[in-house]
Amino acid sequence: MKYFVTLFIVLVSLSGYTQQTQRIYLSGTDKDHTKTWDFYCSSGRKSGVWDKIEVPSQWELQGFGTYNYGWTQNKDSETGTYRTTFDAPKEWKNQSVMVVFEGVMTDAEVKLNGTLIGAKHQGGYYRFTYDVQPFLNYGASNIIEVKVSKVSENVSVNKAELDADFWIFGGIYRPVYLAVSPKAHITRVATDAKANGVFSMETYLNNVKAGYTVSAQIVTLNGDKVGESFFKEIRRNDGDTIALQQVIDAPKLWNAETPNLYRVEVSLLKNGEVIHRVTERFGFRTIEIRKYDGFYVNGQKILLKGINRHSSWPESGRCLSREIHLLDINLIKEMNMNAVRMSHYPPDVEFLDLCDSLGLYVFDEITGWQASYDTEAGAKLVRETVTRDANHPCILVWDNGNEGGWNRELDDDFAKYDLQKREVFHPWEKFSYWDSKHYPGFNYLVNASLYSKEIILPTEFLHGLFDGGMGAGLDDYWNLFLQHPNFAGGFLWVFADEGIVRTDENNRVDANQIYYPDGIVGPYREKEASFYTVREIWSPIFISPREITNQFDGKLKVENRYDFTNLHQCTFSWKMVQLPSSAGETTKMLEMQGDLARFDLAPWEQGTLNLNLPKERLDYDVLYLTATDWSGREIYTWSWPLKTADEQKLNLENQISTNEVQTKIEEGILTVIANGIRFNFDETSGYLTGVHSETKDYSISEGPRLAGVQQEFTGLKQWSEGKNLKLHLSYKGEGSWMNATWTFEPGKLARLDYQYGQKGEVDFMGITFNYPEEKVKGMKWLGDGPYRVWKNRLKGGTFGVWEKAYNNSITGETWDYPEFKGYHADLYWVQVQTQEGDFVIHNTKPGAFLQMLKPQQPTYTHNTNYVPAFPDGDIGIMNAIAPIGTKFQNAGELGPQSGKSKQLNYAPIKGSLYFEFE
Numbered sequence: 001m002k003y004f005v006t007l008f009i010v011l012v013s014l015s016g017y018t019q020q021t022q023r024i025y026l027s028g029t030d031k032d033h034t035k036t037w038d039f040y041c042s043s044g045r046k047s048g049v050w051d052k053i054e055v056p057s058q059w060e061l062q063g064f065g066t067y068n069y070g071w072t073q074n075k076d077s078e079t080g081t082y083r084t085t086f087d088a089p090k091e092w093k094n095q096s097v098m099v100v101f102e103g104v105m106t107d108a109e110v111k112l113n114g115t116l117i118g119a120k121h122q123g124g125y126y127r128f129t130y131d132v133q134p135f136l137n138y139g140a141s142n143i144i145e146v147k148v149s150k151v152s153e154n155v156s157v158n159k160a161e162l163d164a165d166f167w168i169f170g171g172i173y174r175p176v177y178l179a180v181s182p183k184a185h186i187t188r189v190a191t192d193a194k195a196n197g198v199f200s201m202e203t204y205l206n207n208v209k210a211g212y213t214v215s216a217q218i219v220t221l222n223g224d225k226v227g228e229s230f231f232k233e234i235r236r237n238d239g240d241t242i243a244l245q246q247v248i249d250a251p252k253l254w255n256a257e258t259p260n261l262y263r264v265e266v267s268l269l270k271n272g273e274v275i276h277r278v279t280e281r282f283g284f285r286t287i288e289i290r291k292y293d294g295f296y297v298n299g300q301k302i303l304l305k306g307i308n309r310h311s312s313w314p315e316s317g318r319c320l321s322r323e324i325h326l327l328d329i330n331l332i333k334e335m336n337m338n339a340v341r342m343s344h345y346p347p348d349v350e351f352l353d354l355c356d357s358l359g360l361y362v363f364d365e366i367t368g369w370q371a372s373y374d375t376e377a378g379a380k381l382v383r384e385t386v387t388r389d390a391n392h393p394c395i396l397v398w399d400n401g402n403e404g405g406w407n408r409e410l411d412d413d414f415a416k417y418d419l420q421k422r423e424v425f426h427p428w429e430k431f432s433y434w435d436s437k438h439y440p441g442f443n444y445l446v447n448a449s450l451y452s453k454e455i456i457l458p459t460e461f462l463h464g465l466f467d468g469g470m471g472a473g474l475d476d477y478w479n480l481f482l483q484h485p486n487f488a489g490g491f492l493w494v495f496a497d498e499g500i501v502r503t504d505e506n507n508r509v510d511a512n513q514i515y516y517p518d519g520i521v522g523p524y525r526e527k528e529a530s531f532y533t534v535r536e537i538w539s540p541i542f543i544s545p546r547e548i549t550n551q552f553d554g555k556l557k558v559e560n561r562y563d564f565t566n567l568h569q570c571t572f573s574w575k576m577v578q579l580p581s582s583a584g585e586t587t588k589m590l591e592m593q594g595d596l597a598r599f600d601l602a603p604w605e606q607g608t609l610n611l612n613l614p615k616e617r618l619d620y621d622v623l624y625l626t627a628t629d630w631s632g633r634e635i636y637t638w639s640w641p642l643k644t645a646d647e648q649k650l651n652l653e654n655q656i657s658t659n660e661v662q663t664k665i666e667e668g669i670l671t672v673i674a675n676g677i678r679f680n681f682d683e684t685s686g687y688l689t690g691v692h693s694e695t696k697d698y699s700i701s702e703g704p705r706l707a708g709v710q711q712e713f714t715g716l717k718q719w720s721e722g723k724n725l726k727l728h729l730s731y732k733g734e735g736s737w738m739n740a741t742w743t744f745e746p747g748k749l750a751r752l753d754y755q756y757g758q759k760g761e762v763d764f765m766g767i768t769f770n771y772p773e774e775k776v777k778g779m780k781w782l783g784d785g786p787y788r789v790w791k792n793r794l795k796g797g798t799f800g801v802w803e804k805a806y807n808n809s810i811t812g813e814t815w816d817y818p819e820f821k822g823y824h825a826d827l828y829w830v831q832v833q834t835q836e837g838d839f840v841i842h843n844t845k846p847g848a849f850l851q852m853l854k855p856q857q858p859t860y861t862h863n864t865n866y867v868p869a870f871p872d873g874d875i876g877i878m879n880a881i882a883p884i885g886t887k888f889q890n891a892g893e894l895g896p897q898s899g900k901s902k903q904l905n906y907a908p909i910k911g912s913l914y915f916e917f918e
Helices: 090-094 155-162 322-334 349-358 375-389 413-417 442-451 474-483 529-537 615-619
Strands: 008-010 022-025 035-041 050-055 079-088 095-101 107-112 128-131 140-149 176-182 185-193 198-206 212-220 225-233 241-247 262-270 273-282 287-290 294-297 304-308 339-341 361-369 395-402 489-492 500-502 508-510 541-544 555-560 571-577 591-595 606-610 622-628 634-641 662-666 669-674 677-682 688-692 701-706 711-721 724-733 736-744 750-758 760-762 765-770 776-785 798-805 822-824 829-834 839-843 849-852 875-880 901-903 909-917
Touching (some): 050 079, 090 095, 095 107, 155 361, 176 185, 176 273, 185 262, 185 273, 198 212, 212 241, 225 241, 304 361, 339 489, 349 375, 361 375, 375 413, 474 529, 529 634, 622 798, 669 724, 669 736, 701 736, 701 750, 711 736, 776 822, 776 849, 839 875, 875 909
Parallel strands (some): 304 339, 304 489, 339 361
Antiparallel strands (some): 008 022, 022 176, 035 050, 035 079, 079 140, 095 128, 095 176, 107 140, 198 241, 212 225, 262 273, 500 508, 541 555, 555 606, 622 634, 662 669, 669 677, 677 688, 711 724, 724 736, 760 901, 765 875, 776 798, 822 849, 839 909, 849 875
C-alpha cells in the first residue's frame, strides 16, 4: 500500500485539537506503507537519470546503486538525491515546525526550497531533526530535497559503521515527518520511575517564559488516574528545564516477566489553559548493578538469557515494520529468552516500544564495530540515541560501541541525557567490574568462575555459523552459569541469518558466504534446530528426569527458574498417546489428556509436580506435558516415551510367509531366501550386497560394518535352528571387534543381532550400511524429531512419529528446514522411502541414533569446526555421534558434552534390528 496524498497527518487535524504535537508524514510509515519520491542515483544501477523510489527504503533493494558488505574494500560511494513536495498551511507560521528523520544512511544534507537548513548529519542509525519554520512557504507548496551519501565524509563514521561485519546500505530507510507544535512547547520529557513508587521527571521546554505552569498526571494505559496530579509554576524567564516528582503507593512493577506500564501526561499551561501536551509511557522499576555480583531488577537478581539482533529483512534491508518487530520479539520470547542486545546500532523505536510492552531486557548500543566514532561526531550520536530511547523501561544499560569500538571520552556523555543514570558497557572488554569476553571457550569460563571477581556476561557467545554453536554446547555453558553467582547470563550470536535479496542477481537471497549464515532463524525467520534446543534449555520451568521407566509414579522434580513468577501463575496439562508400532500401521491411535491443579512454587525454588496419571498409562507410548504462562504463551512441551525401544510392541510378521528358508551360493554370493525376500551376502566380506523381492530390488549394501573402523573379515558361519537359518559374521580391527548374526525365520522379519567392542576416543560408534543417496525420497520414523541432533545438541526434540521428504539443505545457505540428512535421536523404527520401494528398520536398542546420509559441507568454509564427523556409510544405527563446533571454536572447546566419545575397555555394545521390505 502506498500513500500518494500530499500530507498524512497523525493524531489531530489542523483545524481541531492542537495541544498535542502533530506528526505529518512526508514519507510512508514502514516498509509496507511507503510514499513515492523523486530520486536520482549518482552511479551503479539505474543511475544518471531522475527516477522514482519508495520512501522509506534502501535504494539497493529498490534496484539502484551497488550492493556492498562491510568487508568490501573501496566501497561504492554512490549518492542518492531525494525530492518531494508538501503544503504548509498559513496557520503554521506561528507554530514550531521541525522535520524529523528517523534514520538515513549515512550522510544527509537537507534543503528546503533550495536552501540548506542545517549542518550535514553524519551517522546512519540515529534520529535527527531540523527547524524548518524559517524556510517554509506558508499557504503554498514546498520542496524538500535530501542528498544522501552512502559513504560518509567523516572517516570515523565510516570505520565505525561501514567497515563492519554486516551489509552496508544507502537511503532514507526510516520515516520522515514534520512535527508541528505551538511556539511555546515541551520538547522532551525524561522519566525515572523507581520500584518504591518514587516518580521523577524532567521537562524540557522551548520558548517558555515566566507565568507558565507544567502539570503532570500519571495514568494507567486504560486512562485511569493514578495518584494526584503534580505541577510546578515557572517563575523565571530563563527556565527551560523543570523537575517534578510524585510518589505512587504500591505501583505495579515492570520486569520482563510482568511488563506493567503506565503513562504520564505532561501539560504546559498558560492562565489555566493547556497550550501543549506530551504523553510518555514508562514502567516502575529499579535497575541495580551490584559490583562482583550482577544485575538486580526491583531487588531481585536476574540472569540474562539473551540473543543479539540485527535489523534486517530480505526484501527491504534495515527498513522494517511493526509486524516484523513483533514477529522477532515473539520468536525471541518463544525461545524463553528474556533479553536482546541491539547489535550493533540502535533499533527502530517501535522495537523498543514492543520490548517495553511484551517484556524483554535490552542492551541499547551505538555503532562502533571494532572502531569508534571520533569525539565530536560521537557526542552528537550519543545525545540522539539517549534522548530518543531513555524512557524505555526495557533498557538496562547503554553499550558504547563493540569490540574495541569504544570512544572512552564518550562514556560520561550517556548520563548527561539519561535521568536514570544507567551504566555504560563496553561489549567484549574487561571493563570496570565486568568481563564480557566474546566467544569464550568453556575452560575460560571455568577458570573465570574460579579466579575472577568480575561479573561474567559474554555479550556474544556460541557463534551460530551454519548449524554450529547456538544450541550446540549451550547445555554445558548454562549449567556452569547456574552454578556460579558471578555469572550474569549472556547473549548468543545471532538471531537471524542476514540474507538479502539481490535485485542485481535474479533476486537470490545472499547471506554472504561465511559472514552471515549464523542466525538461529533464517532470513524469513525459518526455525533451525537450535531454536528448539534453546527453548528447552532456557525454559523457566526445568523438569527432570529425562527418562521415564515402568516404576514412574507420576511425580516430576521441578525447578522454578523464573525471577519473579510463581508457578501458580502458570498452567500445566498432560496428554498420553498410543503411537504406531510400524510405519504401515493404520489403526487409530488412542489418546488421553488432563489438566493439573495450580502448582505453587516460588521463583528459584524446587518442588514436585504430581501428574496424577491414571493406571491405564501402560497402554500408551508417549507422555506429553505442556506448561503455559500467565499470558497464554506456551513455555514448553516435554515428551517422554513410556516404553523403551526394546519394550515396544513390534509387528514381526512378514507380509509373505513361507514354510522354509533356503540358501544358495553363486559366484561368491550367498543368497538367503526367506518369506519371498532374497538377501545377498558377499562371501569375502560378509556384507549384505542387496535385497530383492519378486518386484523390487533394494540397493542396501556394504553392511553391517563398524562405523569409521577398518576391520578384517574373520569368518562366516551358517547353521539351522529348527526352521530358522542363522548367519554369523565376525570382524577384527586395530582396537576393535564386531560380531553380527542374521536370523531368518519363516513368517517373521529378518533380524540382525550385533555386538562390538571399540576402545579409545572416537567421533562416533555404530554400524552402517550403504544406500544410494540419489534413490532416497524421504523417511518416516518413530523417535525424537523432527530435527537432527548433535552430541552436544540433544535437547529440543519431541518424541513421536515424524515424516520428511529428502532435501539437501545446508543450514544458513538454503532454508528448507528441517534438514533431512544427519543424526536423529532415540530411534525406534524408520521407514526409508526410496525410488525402489520403501523398507523399514526396527531398532530395539534404547537410546540409539539414526544416521541418515551425510550432510553436504557448506559451500564456503574457513575451518572444519562446523563440519561434524560422519561414517562413510549412508544409513547407520549409531550408539554415539559427533558434536559440532562454532565459527571460532572446535567442538572440544565447548564443554563436556562436546568432547569425543570414549570407551575405556572392550565391553560389548549390543543391539538388534529387524528389517521389513515390501
